[in-house]
Amino acid sequence: MAWAAFGVLAVLLIALPFLVEAGLGRTWVRILDFAMLYVMLALGLNIVVGFAGLLDLGYVAFYAVGAYFYAILASPQFGLHLPFWALLPMGAGIACFFGVLLGTPTLRLRGDYLAIVTLGFGEIIRIFLNNLNAPVNVTNGPQGINMIDPVRIGGHALTRPIEILGVQLSGPHAHYYLFLGLTLFVIFAAIRLQHSRIGRAWAAIREDEVAAEAMGIHTRNVKLLAFAMGATFGGLGGGLFAAFQGFVSPESFTLMESIMILCMVVLGGMGHIPGVILGAVLLTMLPEALRYVGPLQQELIGRVAVDPADLRMLLFGVALVLVMLFRPQGLWPSPMRARELRPDNPDQVRQEQESLYDAER
């Protein structure tokens, strides 16, 4: 049975871009590509926020590091055109290094301090990217880096259409399969991490750091590992973004991007991998769906009262507040976390709150 279900899922995933193209047009294949990219990013952030319970508001910094690393070494910027497959893991590694660099001094800090420090770090990285065009032109400053090499597989640039077994594959289609493969890898890695000793240590720290430490968990190292893993996935996503888009500039790595990825994690369900995937896919589609809000208003009330483009961030904010107030476990929570956050038994709540209170004081 399970194998049959897997088979159906596999066929569906392989056929998806063609179905989407037939139904909605190729544009949606490109949107699907972005959705995959955000799934990877959201899963990376989920390790930090969902698994280990550390609020990272500067996650986009690692994404930016990955993207710029690839952009600088595979573009006319320095005339270097190193191969994608070598740069991608290296970019992820550099992002990981930055994660450790930031994490080492700051992970001792309490949750909310950590959040604000990571936010500051994200801004600092962006400011440097924006200004490192002088005295030595490293990042090309606000102009960004253009003409970045596309992904090549066996000498074939993935942006060019190709025919495989009689099937015409366009650029977005080919990227879809590449991203799908990597997303599956990231999902696999995230699941393995969650169910490993480290994953359980993260959960223990998230629930009660003092108790975790008492149980012999080296909290600082374990937290640092969460940070490093999250950063690695961010760097991976960055490299893919740069190669896919062909152009990076500091504008793409603002605080709002960090908050959007956070929103995906929170909305979907912190710590629950299927939930996070759902959150990422939903929020990537949201701007596209909002395109219909304008005509819809026109039809319903005869004029466009609120510009749909203005609604996007508002909805993000509202979603963050509502989810935290009414459904902190997210849209698709993990069964266990749901029980913790929304127990049916009020006695249990009181008991847990009291024990939490004791630990905090």
Place this chain on the structure above:
Amino acid sequence: MDVLLQQLINGLILGSLYALVALGYTMVYGILELINFAHGEIVMVGAMVSVSVLAALTAAGVPVALALPLALAAAVVVCVVTGVLVERVAYRPLRNAPRLAPLITAIGVSIVLQNLAMIFWGRQYLSFPPVIEVQVYDVLGATVSNVQILIFVVAALTMGGLLLLVNRTRLGRAMRATAQNREVAGLMGVDVNRVIAATFIVGSALAAVAGLLIASYYGIAHYNMGFILGLKAFSAAVLGGIGNIPGALLGGLLLGVIESLGAGYIGDLTGGFLGSHYQDIFAFLILILVLTFRPSGLLGERVADRA
């Protein structure tokens, strides 16, 4: 020499604005241990309301001497209502939730306020009506304007008033008690919810004053003016010692001066390697360094707990 003096004046004016905003962060943090991310947006609301009201009143021919206090009053009312509403809706239900929860809602509230303001006032910058004739005075080769002096005086008076409130009144004592230990204060007969609401009221009223001053000084108001301002003010509060009111004052003034001198001299100091493009980095660097190495800040007695 006049350049240095001028940069100090620039820094002190900017710093007193930071200090006014930092007070709001520090008061809430002192009592709730919550980074009220939305405070910067309350300042923005104060600026937007005061500019719109002032513009409407002066256009209707109301004399400035009357229009200015009315605009301030309107801003205070709207800010206080917004602040209290935010506390009621977004923070109070989560007071006993895990720490991350109120922080995430705070970010959410901040985004919501920003975007509501954008929809309500539009994306255009509002311009502050030219009701105050700018006079420029020469001081030892540097210049000071009457608006700058006004800002400095108003900021000083407001902070003096706040110190009196906190140290000399019953409400202030209740606030200090709640900040020290919420549960025990409750047991001693302090109505904790009312004290927290009062904190938000005072903080939001200060934000309204700050909003009006900022709008009048720079001549413009905009829906996204609050976030970065809020972050910098928060950094100032951290620098001075978060939860500590004189600390917010000191931190604000210091940050203003550091930014001013930094932007003015960083190019010469680093031989042109770094320039004023890095002006915005100082606040974040201070934030990271202080939180990492001296979380209690310059004046903080409270040893911030580390996890």
Place this chain on the structure above:
Amino acid sequence: MTSKLLITLVLGAASWSMPAWLTAAETIEIGCVAPLTGPQAHLGKDIENGARLAVDTINASTPTIGGQPVQFVLLVEDDQADPKTATVVAQKLVDEGVKGVVGHLNSGASIPASRIYAENGVPQVSPASTAVAYTNQGFDTTYRLMANDSQQGKALGQYATRLGKRVVVVDDRTAYGQGLIDEVVKSVEASGGKVVGREYTTDKSTDFTAILTSLKSKRPDVVVFGGMDPQAAPMVRQMRTLGMKTPFMGGDGMQSAEFIKLAGPAAQGAIGSSPGLPLEQMPGGADFTKRFGERFGKVQIYAPFSHDSAVVLIQAMLRAGSAEPKQYLPELAKTQLDGVIGPIAFDAKGDLRDGPVTLYQVKSGQWQPVETIGGPAAK
């Protein structure tokens, strides 16, 4: 909520696929992209309307290609001024088989989109993007009808040195501001002036007292700012408060009515440049204003440029006797025609040859044209 969304999605999809079966043999589709929602929606609409006027006018003259009567159809898309969305809609237009594209507005959108057009061989004429990088990518499908930032920076620099030799510059660290100021610096030095100070700010700052104070100590003859009006206005106010009476100049980012409104009395005497001729001085300006006004109302900025972009594309097809990009692209490169905006010809990169730049000055609360630098008329 979710089901409603789904319905709108499905309905939307149905309406998208419609043109595919409506396309008869004799209609030729031309894409038009600009931000139609968000803060620049009015400018995007301006672009759409200008192109629409051109297409309708040409259609009314019963054009033929290779002896066959044809009609042109404008497919309009919204890129929300966002680089990522720009690539999505570019892909959409390519998939729908457009033969050419008028757009985008923002350089940040035009540049990533141009790669998709180039890969699919679809010619793109931007009526508004001015970043130098846009035509510098080596694509043979990339054109524009507006003087670029290099041409504008050159004009600003030349004018600045006429006001005084000691020039200081400020840029806002955006692609636009930095690109413009880099060109101003080059031009100032080339015209015998000297850049004695360069400072930086951001597109969100309001306090410029620190950088202005250090610029003041350089005793400049003129200040040139690369950035937008919300920064330019408080900057010029703070200059006056600091006792700097130096002339203040900037590019098209501050040459707006908004600047005058926000800066108040401090705006007086400020100088701003804008690519192209003033509408009333364009060869076809009066006629265009009238025709456009009858259908769409007031011209914002870009309508004459998007009008001519569409004309340039269609004329190349007509001359080549084919709407296939491969066939008409060489004709597009050889374009020589008199448009609304003046004589149009492209250089090897696809930039408008001798794009004119006009300088305006605030006099009694209004921008008034002072001088046009460059342009074929200057020769």
